[in-house]
Amino acid sequence: MKLIVIGGVAAGMSAASKLKRINSDAEVVVYEKGTFLSYGACGLPYYVSGENDDYTKMIARTKEQFEAQGMTIHVRHEIVKVVPEKKQVMVKDLDKGNYFLDSYDQLMIATGTIPVVPPFPGKDLANIHVLKTLEDGILLKQVSEKKEIQDVVIVGGGYIGIEVAEAMVRLGKRVRVIELGTRILQTFDQEITDLAEEELRKQGVALTLGEKVESFIGTTSVEKVKTDRGTYPADLVLLSIGVKPATKFLEGSGIALAENGAIIIDREMRTNHADIYAAGDCAQVYHKVMEENRFIPLGTNANKCGRIAGTNLAGGREKYIGTLGSAAIKIFNLELGRTGMSEQDAKDFAIDYTTVTVRSADHPGYYPNQTPIWIKLICEKRTKRILGAQAIGEKGVVLRIDVFAVAIHNNMPADELGMTDLCYAPPFAGVWDAIHIACNAVK
Amino acid sequence: MKLIVIGGVAAGMSAASKLKRINSDAEVVVYEKGTFLSYGACGLPYYVSGENDDYTKMIARTKEQFEAQGMTIHVRHEIVKVVPEKKQVMVKDLDKGNYFLDSYDQLMIATGTIPVVPPFPGKDLANIHVLKTLEDGILLKQVSEKKEIQDVVIVGGGYIGIEVAEAMVRLGKRVRVIELGTRILQTFDQEITDLAEEELRKQGVALTLGEKVESFIGTTSVEKVKTDRGTYPADLVLLSIGVKPATKFLEGSGIALAENGAIIIDREMRTNHADIYAAGDCAQVYHKVMEENRFIPLGTNANKCGRIAGTNLAGGREKYIGTLGSAAIKIFNLELGRTGMSEQDAKDFAIDYTTVTVRSADHPGYYPNQTPIWIKLICEKRTKRILGAQAIGEKGVVLRIDVFAVAIHNNMPADELGMTDLCYAPPFAGVWDAIHIACNAVK
Numbered sequence: 001m002k003l004i005v006i007g008g009v010a011a012g013m014s015a016a017s018k019l020k021r022i023n024s025d026a027e028v029v030v031y032e033k034g035t036f037l038s039y040g041a042c043g044l045p046y047y048v049s050g051e052n053d054d055y056t057k058m059i060a061r062t063k064e065q066f067e068a069q070g071m072t073i074h075v076r077h078e079i080v081k082v083v084p085e086k087k088q089v090m091v092k093d094l095d096k097g098n099y100f101l102d103s104y105d106q107l108m109i110a111t112g113t114i115p116v117v118p119p120f121p122g123k124d125l126a127n128i129h130v131l132k133t134l135e136d137g138i139l140l141k142q143v144s145e146k147k148e149i150q151d152v153v154i155v156g157g158g159y160i161g162i163e164v165a166e167a168m169v170r171l172g173k174r175v176r177v178i179e180l181g182t183r184i185l186q187t188f189d190q191e192i193t194d195l196a197e198e199e200l201r202k203q204g205v206a207l208t209l210g211e212k213v214e215s216f217i218g219t220t221s222v223e224k225v226k227t228d229r230g231t232y233p234a235d236l237v238l239l240s241i242g243v244k245p246a247t248k249f250l251e252g253s254g255i256a257l258a259e260n261g262a263i264i265i266d267r268e269m270r271t272n273h274a275d276i277y278a279a280g281d282c283a284q285v286y287h288k289v290m291e292e293n294r295f296i297p298l299g300t301n302a303n304k305c306g307r308i309a310g311t312n313l314a315g316g317r318e319k320y321i322g323t324l325g326s327a328a329i330k331i332f333n334l335e336l337g338r339t340g341m342s343e344q345d346a347k348d349f350a351i352d353y354t355t356v357t358v359r360s361a362d363h364p365g366y367y368p369n370q371t372p373i374w375i376k377l378i379c380e381k382r383t384k385r386i387l388g389a390q391a392i393g394e395k396g397v398v399l400r401i402d403v404f405a406v407a408i409h410n411n412m413p414a415d416e417l418g419m420t421d422l423c424y425a426p427p428f429a430g431v432w433d434a435i436h437i438a439c440n441a442v443k
Numbered sequence: 444m445k446l447i448v449i450g451g452v453a454a455g456m457s458a459a460s461k462l463k464r465i466n467s468d469a470e471v472v473v474y475e476k477g478t479f480l481s482y483g484a485c486g487l488p489y490y491v492s493g494e495n496d497d498y499t500k501m502i503a504r505t506k507e508q509f510e511a512q513g514m515t516i517h518v519r520h521e522i523v524k525v526v527p528e529k530k531q532v533m534v535k536d537l538d539k540g541n542y543f544l545d546s547y548d549q550l551m552i553a554t555g556t557i558p559v560v561p562p563f564p565g566k567d568l569a570n571i572h573v574l575k576t577l578e579d580g581i582l583l584k585q586v587s588e589k590k591e592i593q594d595v596v597i598v599g600g601g602y603i604g605i606e607v608a609e610a611m612v613r614l615g616k617r618v619r620v621i622e623l624g625t626r627i628l629q630t631f632d633q634e635i636t637d638l639a640e641e642e643l644r645k646q647g648v649a650l651t652l653g654e655k656v657e658s659f660i661g662t663t664s665v666e667k668v669k670t671d672r673g674t675y676p677a678d679l680v681l682l683s684i685g686v687k688p689a690t691k692f693l694e695g696s697g698i699a700l701a702e703n704g705a706i707i708i709d710r711e712m713r714t715n716h717a718d719i720y721a722a723g724d725c726a727q728v729y730h731k732v733m734e735e736n737r738f739i740p741l742g743t744n745a746n747k748c749g750r751i752a753g754t755n756l757a758g759g760r761e762k763y764i765g766t767l768g769s770a771a772i773k774i775f776n777l778e779l780g781r782t783g784m785s786e787q788d789a790k791d792f793a794i795d796y797t798t799v800t801v802r803s804a805d806h807p808g809y810y811p812n813q814t815p816i817w818i819k820l821i822c823e824k825r826t827k828r829i830l831g832a833q834a835i836g837e838k839g840v841v842l843r844i845d846v847f848a849v850a851i852h853n854n855m856p857a858d859e860l861g862m863t864d865l866c867y868a869p870p871f872a873g874v875w876d877a878i879h880i881a882c883n884a885v886k
Contacts, residue, residue, distance in 0.1 A: 328866035399842035410853035423771035
C-alpha cells in the first residue's frame with residue numbers, strides 16, 4: 001500500500017504519522033510545497049513580535065524525524081494535477097523546475113489554504129506581506145525589525161490581523177487595522193468585539209472600520225494605503241483579509257469541491273473518490289451544532305481530522321465527532337474565546353434563540369486581583385440548550401469557554417450546566433462560578 | 444406559610460432567599476448561632492494571611508439586607524431541640540441565656556459542621572484554635588499577628604490545614620503540618636499529593652506525616668505538641684483534623700441521620716419528615732458518579748442544594764443533579780483540582796478501572812512561560828468512561844478540571860473528550876490541549 005500525502009503541515013503529517021503507527025509497512029510519500037513540515041503556524045505572530053525568538057520551536061517534527069519513521073519526504077515539491085482514474089499525481093520540483101508523475105494506492109490531500117489577495121492596484125509593491133507559512137513569518141519578522149518601518153497597516157481584522165497588530169505595537173510601530181466590516185473578529189458577536197476594540201484602541205492601535213481598501217501607493221515600496229474614505233501612511237502592509245482553500249490544482253480532477261473551493265468530505269475524511277481522502281483547511285469540516293459541513297480553517301480541526309484520516313487510510317472507520325468552531329485569541333491584556341454558534345449563526349439557521357450577556361468575575365472579591373469576565377450565551381429558546389458561548393476578560397476566560405465547549409458538545413441545557421459541580425476555591429472561582437451565573441441568567 | 448431556617452450561612456440563606464424570590468409572602472424566620480450570616484468561609488485562610496484585610500468582603504449579604512427582603516433574622520440564637528410532631532423548635536438566646544419555643548409550617552436545617560476536636564490532653568490550653576466560622580477567623584488572625592507566635596503547628600493536612608500552612612508562611616512563621624495519614628489532601632491520589640508535598644517542603648513547611656498527635660503541652664498557652672514519635676515546639680496550634688455534621692441537637696427527634704450524623708435527605712432535600720428539609724454540610728449529598736448519598740461538606744454543594752431546597756419549600760419538585768466532589772486548592776505556586784472519583788473511590792466501588800497520569804503543558808513551548816501540568820484520569824476500563832480527574836501545575840489547572848467535571852457529568856468516555864473541539868491559541872493551549880493528551884493516553 002502506497003499513500004501519497006499532498007501537504008506536510010498539520011492534517012497531512014497527522015494522517016501520515018497515524019497511518020505509520022498503525023501500519024508501519026505502509027509506504028508513505030509526502031510532497032510539501034514549502035521548506036518546512038509540521039509546524040504550528042498559529043505561533044507565527046509571537047515569532048514576529050519577538051516573544052519567541054526561535055522559529056524552530058514551532059516545528060513539531062523535522063523532515064529527518066519523519067524519514068526516521070520510514071516516510072519519504074519531498075519538500076519544495078508542488079502537486080499540479082491529480083488524475084484519480086489513473087491514481088496518479090503530477091509533481092513539480094520547485095527547485096529544479098521539472099515535472100514528473102507519481103502513482104498512489106491512496107491519496108491524502110492536505111494542502112491547507114492560501115491568503116486571499118484581491119487585485120488591488122499596487123499590491124506587488126515591496127513591503128506588502130501576507131502571513132500564512134513559516135517562510136512568510138521569517139520574512140515578515142526580518143522586515144518588521146527594520147527601524148525605518150514605522151507605520152504598519154494591517155488590512156483585515158481577523159485573528160491573524162489582530163495578533164499581528166499586537167506584535168507590531170510590541171515592536172514599537174504605529175499600527176492601523178483597516179477592516180471592511182463594521183467590527184473586528186466577526187466570529188464573535190458585538191458585545192464581545194466592542195470590548196476587544198476598546199482594548200486595542202487603548203493600546204494605541206488605530207481601528208479604521210467600515211472602509212474598503214482600494215489601492216496601495218508607492219514607488220518601489222508601499223508608502224500609502226488608499227481606501228474609499230481616506231489615505232493612510234504605510235511603510236509595511238499585512239494583508240490578512242482571509243484565506244481560501246488551496247485546491248485550484250484539483251479543478252477538473254472530478255474531486256468534488258464546495259462553492260468556495262473547499263474539498264467536500266464526509267465525517268471519515270473521504271472525498272467523492274474512492275481512496276482519496278482530505279482533511280484540514282483545504283477541506284470542509286463537520287460542525288456538531290450546525291449538523292452540516294462548514295469551512296472553518298483552524299489548526300484544531302486539521303490535527304484531529306488528519307489523525308482520523310490516518311486511522312481510516314489504515315482501514316479504520318472512525319468518524320469525526322464534529323467541530324464546535326472553538327477558537328481563542330489574546331488581545332493585549334484580554335483573553336477572548338468562542339465556541340458553538342454565534343448569534344448570527346443562530347439567525348442564519350432560523351433557530352428560535354435567546355441570548356444573555358453577563359458580567360461577573362474570575363474569582364470572589366475576597367481574594368486579591370479579581371478581574372471581570374463577560375460571558376455571552378446563545379441558547380435554543382424552548383429547551384435552553386446552549387448553542388454557543390463567547391467570553392472576554394483578563395483571566396480564566398478561554399478555559400471557561402472549553403467548559404462550555406464540552407457542555408455544547410453534550411447538548412446541555414443552560415440550567416443543567418448552571419447546577420453542575422465545578423471547582424470552587426477563592427483564587428480560582430466563586431462558589432457560583434461565572435459559568436453558573438451566565439447559565440442561570442438564561443430565561 | 445411560615446418557614447424556620449436553622450443556620451444562616453450558605454445552604455440556609457440560599458434556601459431562604461430562593462423561597463422569598465418565588466413567594467414573597469412566605470414568612471421566613473432565621474436562627475443563626477453565630478454573629479454573621481451568609482459568608483464565604485473558604486475565604487478565611489486569605490483573611491488570616493492578610494491577602495484580604497477586610498473580613499466584611501467575605502459577607503455576601505448582611506442581616507439588614509435579609510431583613511429588607513422581609514425575613515426575620517435572629518443571630519446568636521441556637522436551636523437546641525426539634526419536635527417534628529408539634530412542628531416546634533426550642534431556641535436558646537445565647538446572649539440572654541433564656542429558652543423559648545417557636546412553631547413552623549416548614550423547617551429548613553442548615554447547621555453545617557463543627558470541627559472535630561479529639562479529647563487530647565491539653566486541648567484547652569490557650570493558642571489552640573480551629574478555623575470554621577468567621578469568628579474563628581477573626582480570632583486566629585489576631586493571635587497570628589503577634590510577634591511572639593513563631594512556631595505554628597497545624598494538625599491535619601486537609602484543605603484548611605494546608606491553606607492555613609501557606610497563610611502562616613506568609614506571616615513569617617515556622618510552620619509544621621502533622622498528619623496522621625501518610626499523605627496530605629487525601630481526596631487526591633498519591634501522584635498529585637507527592638508533587639504538592641514537594642512544593643510545601645520547598646516553601647519551608649515541615650511535613651510530619653504518619654504521626655499521631657497525643658497531647659499538647661504547656662502551662663497556660665500551648666508550648667509543645669507531642670505525637671507518638673516526637674515532640675514539636677508550638678506557639679500556636681490549628682486543629683484542622685476534619686469536621687462532623689452539627690446535628691447533635693437532632694438526636695431523638697426522629698429525623699434520620701447517617702452513621703456519621705449527617706442528615707439523610709433525598710435529591711429534593713427532604714428529610715424523612717414531611718415539611719422538614721435539610722441541605723449543606725450538615726446533610727448528605729447525592730453523588731452523580733457514585734450514584735449514592737455521600738458526606739462531602741463543600742460550599743459548592745451547600746449553595747446549590749440550598750437553592751434547590753428553597754424552590755421545593757415553595758412547592759417545587761426540583762432534584763439536585765448531583766455533586767462530583769469537585770474541589771480545588773492553591774498551594775503556593777501550584778493549582779490543584781479534582782473531580783469525580785479518586786482511584787481509591789474506584790477501588791471502594793469495586794469498579795474495573797484504569798488510570799493514566801500524563802505530564803504535558805499549559806501551552807506550547809513557542810509561547811513564553813510554558814509550565815507543566817500533570818493530569819491523572821481514572822476511567823472505567825471497558826468503556827473508557829471518565830470517572831475522575833485530578834491535576835496539578837502552576838497555571839490553567841483548576842479550570843481544566845472543570846472541563847473534566849462537565850465531561851464526567853455527561854458520562855463521556857476519554858476517547859470522545861480526546862477529540863472534542865477545545866480552544867487553541869498559543870498563549871492558552873496547544874492544538875492538542877493537555878486535556879486531549881491525557882484522554883488520548885487512556886488505553
